[in-house]
Amino acid sequence: AQRVTQPEKLLSVFKGAPVELKCNYSYSGSPELFWYVQYSRQRLQLLLRHISRESIKGFTADLNKGETSFHLKKPFAQEEDSAMYYCALSGWGAQKLVFGQGTRLTINP
Amino acid sequence: DVKVTQSSRYLVKRTGEKVFLECVQDMDHENMFWYRQDPGLGLRLIYFSYDVKMKEKGDIPEGYSVSREKKERFSLILESASTNQTSMYLCASSSLAGGTGELFFGEGSRLTVL
Known part of the structure; x- marks a missing residue:
């Protein structure tokens, strides 16, 4: 069975500090992993995917x-x-x- | 600008009513999906469709059905709404080309069942 766990419901950091959002998965085969983001009053949208190995808006994620x-x-x-x-x-x-x-990530000024 | 449009942003229904949620995409995508989004539970897949008249159950199909008569349109039906179906419903579409495609989401339909 496929399962994705994000252990933190809420994360709050100060502007300029490093951020790490945790994601663990369970899958027996070869996975494709993604991060999606939803800004206030906007649609859910793709942030990045592991196969592209890109940095988007300064974010990176390594499988x-x-x-x-x-x-x-x-x-x-x-x-x-x-x-x-x-x-x-x-x-x-x-x-x-x-x-x-x-x-939910909150960046404090 | 690619678009997934959900016809109703907010609905209030009574227990036992039949509810239709409509979704239209203009990207000629083969795949369409219905998720529900609940705080603390994330997005859970209700149904998806690979092609016209094709449908497959997701993780939580009970109490729901779907219809895909045209490629661009995917409808979610609650035959007899219940209070535990109060939620935000998200429609999404993706292309079959190139492996797992990026999902494009609609703005969501917030359903309240009284």
């Missing part, structure tokens, strides 16, 4: 198959990073995503 983790990181948080973040998983080439419970 660690040994620890079955895909933590989202940013070295210096900005106030505009405040949002709801969801980690998601699919089987390789599969079409549907399983989402985690979400983490």
Whole structure:
């Protein structure tokens, strides 16, 4: 079975501090991992996916198959990073995503 | 600008009523999905569809059905609404091309069942 766990419902950090949103997954096959973000009053949208290995808005995430983790990181948080973040998983080439419970990130000035 | 449009942003229904939630996408995507979004539970997949007239159950299909008569339209039906179906419902679409496609979401339909 596919499962995604985000252990922190809420995360609050100060502007300029490093941010790490945790994501652990359970999947027996080869996974594809994603981070989606929902800013206030906006649609849920893709932030990044592990196969592209990109840095988006200063965020990076590395797939660690040994620890079955895909933590989202940013070295210096900005106030505009405040949002709801969801980690998601699919089987390789599969079409549907399983989402985690979400983490609400608040960046304090 | 690609778009997924959910026809109703806010609905208030009574227990036992039949509820229709409509979703239309203009990207010619093959895949369409219905999720419900609840605090602390994240997004849970209700149903999805790979093609016209095709549907597959997601993780929480009980109490719901779907209809996909045209490629661009995917409807979620609550045959007899119950209070535990009060939630935010999100429609999404994606393309089959290139593996697991990016999901494009609608703005959501907030349903309250009294």
